Amino acid sequence: MKLPIYLDNNSTTRTDPRVVEAILPWFTEKFGNAASRNHPFGWEAEEAVEKAREQVAALIGASGREIIFTSGATESNNLAIKGVAAMYKKKGNHIITAAIEHKAVLDPCKRLEKEGYSVTVLPVDKFGRVTAEQIREAITDKTILVSIMFANNEIGTINPIAEIGKLCKEKGILFHTDAVQAVGKIPVDVEAMGIDLLSMTAHKMYGPKGIGALYVRKKDPRVRLEPMIDGGGHERGMRSGTLPVPLIVGHGEACEIARLEMAEESKKTFALRESLRKQIMDNLPETFINGHPENRLPGNINLSFAYVEGEGLMMGIKDLAVSSGSACTSASLEPSYVLRALGVGDELAHSSIRFGLGRFNTQEEVDYAAKLVVSEVSRLREMSPLYEMALAGIDLKSVQWAHH
Amino acid sequence: MPYSDAILEHYNNPRNVGSFSQTELNVGTGLVGAPECGDVMKLQILVNPFTGVIEDAKFKTFGCGSAIASSSLATEWLKGKTIDEAMAIRNTQIVEELALPPVKVHCSVLAEDAIKAAILNYQEKQAVPAELVAAH
Numbered sequence: 205m206k207l208p209i210y211l212d213n214n215s216t217t218r219t220d221p222r223v224v225e226a227i228l229p230w231f232t233e234k235f236g237n238a239a240s241r242n243h244p245f246g247w248e249a250e251e252a253v254e255k256a257r258e259q260v261a262a263l264i265g266a267s268g269r270e271i272i273f274t275s276g277a278t279e280s281n282n283l284a285i286k287g288v289a290a291m292y293k294k295k296g297n298h299i300i301t302a303a304i305e306h307k308a309v310l311d312p313c314k315r316l317e318k319e320g321y322s323v324t325v326l327p328v329d330k331f332g333r334v335t336a337e338q339i340r341e342a343i344t345d346k347t348i349l350v351s352i353m354f355a356n357n358e359i360g361t362i363n364p365i366a367e368i369g370k371l372c373k374e375k376g377i378l379f380h381t382d383a384v385q386a387v388g389k390i391p392v393d394v395e396a397m398g399i400d401l402l403s404m405t406a407h408k409m410y411g412p413k414g415i416g417a418l419y420v421r422k423k424d425p426r427v428r429l430e431p432m433i434d435g436g437g438h439e440r441g442m443r444s445g446t447l448p449v450p451l452i453v454g455h456g457e458a459c460e461i462a463r464l465e466m467a468e469e470s471k472k473t474f475a476l477r478e479s480l481r482k483q484i485m486d487n488l489p490e491t492f493i494n495g496h497p498e499n500r501l502p503g504n505i506n507l508s509f510a511y512v513e514g515e516g517l518m519m520g521i522k523d524l525a526v527s528s529g530s531a532c533t534s535a536s537l538e539p540s541y542v543l544r545a546l547g548v549g550d551e552l553a554h555s556s557i558r559f560g561l562g563r564f565n566t567q568e569e570v571d572y573a574a575k576l577v578v579s580e581v582s583r584l585r586e587m588s589p590l591y592e593m594a595l596a597g598i599d600l601k602s603v604q605w606a607h608h
Numbered sequence: 609m610p611y612s613d614a615i616l617e618h619y620n621n622p623r624n625v626g627s628f629s630q631t632e633l634n635v636g637t638g639l640v641g642a643p644e645c646g647d648v649m650k651l652q653i654l655v656n657p658f659t660g661v662i663e664d665a666k667f668k669t670f671g672c673g674s675a676i677a678s679s680s681l682a683t684e685w686l687k688g689k690t691i692d693e694a695m696a697i698r699n700t701q702i703v704e705e706l707a708l709p710p711v712k713v714h715c716s717v718l719a720e721d722a723i724k725a726a727i728l729n730y731q732e733k734q735a736v737p738a739e740l741v742a743a744h
Contacts, residue, residue: 512670513647513671513672515672516619516670516675519619519672520619530672539646549644550644550645551644554644554646586625588669589649589650590643590648591670592650592668605643606642606721
């Protein structure tokens with residue numbers, strides 16, 4: 205077992221060696237431009253891109269013609285939201301999204317708001333979910349787009365996407381979902397779920413960084429987008445720029461592997477996650493799950509350890525690559541906006557650690573991680589004035605803290 | 609963010625973790641910070657009332673590694689100092705000793721606040737009997 209152990213698979217994943225192998229020839233002997241129509245170098249590159257497009261589409265139940273390659277999900281989200289807003293502005297100016305969306309959704313919405321669009325940011329329940337009913341109530345005759353993430357990156361909670369998609373169909377409103385965390389981990393089907401636009405990225409599913417895709421529905425309805433990048437008219441004019449063939453091949457291969465192995469793999473990652481969670485929670489009282497207890501991504505568990513600060517804990521468990529909702533590193537001292545939106549108290553938000561299990565983790569790593577977390581949390585609690593006060597029966601909420 | 613060896617040393621082997629009884633007259637307790645801000649430090653000094661020398665110091669901290677290290681270092685420095693010498697400890701000295709990065713300077717400020725709060729608490733406790741005596 206090698207240290208440190210990578211348990212941050214919601215942040216990025218290791219590129220699968222099979223993906224790397226598939227990519228390599230496209231850097232060297234097969235280096236053509238997919239847009240070169242007049243020689244074999246171009247033809248083989250184009251063929252590889254089209255194969256990858258089909259592989260990506262197959263994973264989400266789409267057709268290859270509905271896949272637009274981008275630089276990643278941030279670009280996909282920007283293109284979906286700004287592209288729809290610009291194209292449908294005569295129809296309306298209202299967009300609905302939710303409080304715990306990724307910044308790559310919230311910030312484009314904020315920009316549109318400055319430009320005169322109206323944005324409704326829905327609150328989420330204590331598990332981080334948005335309901336179709338909330339959306340129904342927020343829809344106006346000016347609503348042109350609903351953008352709700354498939355699964356949350358910090359807390360792993362899965363939204364009722366099919367219900368939201370059905371509602372949007374019924375109302376004739378476009379539905380975009382940021383499915384970065386879901387694609388390749390849990391079943392995603394744009395037809396069955398009524399999704400019109402879907403953002404995804406390769407590097408969260410064992411593909412390379414720098415490549416992603418936007419699914420854009422072609423019929424019922426045919427979705428149109430105002431492009432953000434103009435140029436050679438690549439990707440049906442929606443995203444100009446020479447296609448990064450090696451990355452696209454890698455994205456395709458990653459999707460192919462996921463399509464074939466997802467069912468088995470998600471069982472394995474789920475079992476590892478539950479083993480980690482149980483070993484930790486059975487041995488540490490006052491440890492809380494952030495997000496939905498069941499309806500969450502198989503590999504994600506987000507825990508708050510009362511009386512222990514997250515960043516301080518990360519220093520103690522430095523053999524584990526994890527992330528924390530504590531914002532002690534940022535100058536703002538603001539903990540995670542996602543945890544705050546759930547109504548997790550700030551003190552528990554500061555105490556949170558996200559564990560992201562993935563394809564390459566093993567039971568041995570999980571056992572090691574659990575033991576380390578239990579021993580470090582115990583050590584830090586012994587060092588925590590809050591723990592001491594709680595043991596003495598002092599209600600921490602009743603204390604007049606000297607805010608600084 | 610890479611941490612300095614000094615921070616890691618104090619984090620891994622914190623000095624003087626623990627508590628004195630808050631009700632003792634010769635103990636001064638400082639509790640600063642707030643859980644929702646992500647740092648709370650409790651720093652205590654045990655003072656010899658005859659010499660005014662801090663004979664022992666203890667801490668407990670909820671916070672990041674830099675906060676734990678800052679309070680651990682503070683307790684080390686406090687031992688053997690007089691109240692006046694302790695009052696002269698500045699957060700900048702802690703920043704220097706631990707090589708705290710700019711985003712962690714607030715941890716040293718909190719440690720200085722904790723020292724001052726503990727001294728103030730000790731002085732208040734000492735002042736009470738004097739006032740009572742004067743009132744009689």
